[in-house]
Amino acid sequence: MIVRNFHDLKDTDRAVSDAQWTSVRMLLADDKMGFSFHITTLKAGSEHTFEYKNHFESVYCISGKGSITDLGTNETHEITPGVMYALNLHDRHILRSEEELVMACCFNPPVTGAEVHREDGSYAAPEDLESA
Amino acid sequence: MIVRNFHDLKDTDRAVSDAQWTSVRMLLADDKMGFSFHITTLKAGSEHTFEYKNHFESVYCISGKGSITDLGTNETHEITPGVMYALNLHDRHILRSEEELVMACCFNPPVTGAEVHREDGSYAAPEDLESA
Numbered sequence: 001m002i003v004r005n006f007h008d009l010k011d012t013d014r015a016v017s018d019a020q021w022t023s024v025r026m027l028l029a030d031d032k033m034g035f036s037f038h039i040t041t042l043k044a045g046s047e048h049t050f051e052y053k054n055h056f057e058s059v060y061c062i063s064g065k066g067s068i069t070d071l072g073t074n075e076t077h078e079i080t081p082g083v084m085y086a087l088n089l090h091d092r093h094i095l096r097s098e099e100e101l102v103m104a105c106c107f108n109p110p111v112t113g114a115e116v117h118r119e120d121g122s123y124a125a126p127e128d129l130e131s132a
Numbered sequence: 133m134i135v136r137n138f139h140d141l142k143d144t145d146r147a148v149s150d151a152q153w154t155s156v157r158m159l160l161a162d163d164k165m166g167f168s169f170h171i172t173t174l175k176a177g178s179e180h181t182f183e184y185k186n187h188f189e190s191v192y193c194i195s196g197k198g199s200i201t202d203l204g205t206n207e208t209h210e211i212t213p214g215v216m217y218a219l220n221l222h223d224r225h226i227l228r229s230e231e232e233l234v235m236a237c238c239f240n241p242p243v244t245g246a247e248v249h250r251e252d253g254s255y256a257a258p259e260d261l262e263s264a
Contacts, residue, residue: 001202001223006192006214026192026216033188033218034240035167056165060138060158060236062194070133082138084158086165091133104192104236108166 002031006039016113020046029110029126036110042066042097050117051092054125056108058086064101069094092121134163138171148245152178161242161258168242174198174229182249183224186257188240190218196233201226224253 004026009015014025020043027037042048042064049071066079071092077085079101087093095101115123136158141147146157152175159169174180174196181203198211203224209217211233219225227233247255 001200001204001207001225002216002218002220003200003209004216004218006216027190027218031218031220033190033220033238035190035238037190037192037216037218037238039192039214056167058159058165058167058169060169060171062236068133068135072133075133077135082171084134084136084138084169086134086136086159086163086169088134088163088165093133104194106165106167106169106238108240 025113029112036107038105040103040105042101044097044100046097048095050121052087053090053122055123058084058106060084060104062102062104065099066097066101157245161244168239170237172235172237174233176229176232178229180227182253184219185222185254187255190216190238192216192236194234194236197231198229198233
């Protein structure tokens with residue numbers, strides 16, 4: 001059994017940040033669960049364009065307020081606590097935070113921890129990371 | 133993109149209950165994400181013995197207070213908001229809720245929605261469900 005505490009990990013190298021967000025990796029590929037699990041905090045007033053071409057991701061809002069725009073359909077959905085979105089079509093999207101958002105995120109395949117967001121908003125596929 | 137709201141689903145057949153817990157299935161196998169994602173609420177004062185022999189499960193505490201005992205090692209861990217446990221060894225365990233626990237749960241393989249807890253605290257493997 002693995003037991004980890006967000007409050008312990010958020011000041012370690014399991015917390016990956018840029019200026020506008022921090023993602024604490026509670027589970028990564030080497031935990032061999034078949035998915036990774038992250039708690040991601042997005043700063044109030046921030047906007048993010050992502051497209052996980054190589055991953056399925058689900059995102060559940062624990063706290064905060066924002067919106068997501070599906071760039072395939074141009075539909076916008078409000079995000080409040082209890083709302084989940086799942087990028088089952090690897091949907092390119094804009095995520096906006098009006099109030100600081102805290103989100104529980106699952107990735108399949110699991111993130112290794114070595115990924116960085118590329119210019120197109122994606123993470124590399126696991127096989128590309130291995131050969132990099 | 134799939135968008136669902138816990139508060140809409142909790143009064144539908146996506147909420148599975150017994151006397152002591154309710155699990156709202158935000159994502160199931162037929163969403164084809166490769167995992168399922170549930171928000172599970174455990175009543176204050178309840179105790180549960182589970183052993184997911186056929187699944188990996190991670191559980192993140194959103195709110196509440198309780199503990200988990202690993203029946204393999206007899207270690208007990210406190211559960212408070214921010215604590216995650218992951219049953220990477222299909223660990224048989226007792227989960228106790230002192231105050232109502234709200235937990236974000238990921239299952240791999242994904243739960244289909246047709247499973248029931250068997251006497252041993254497990255869910256059937258997907259292939260056994262199909263042939264049932």
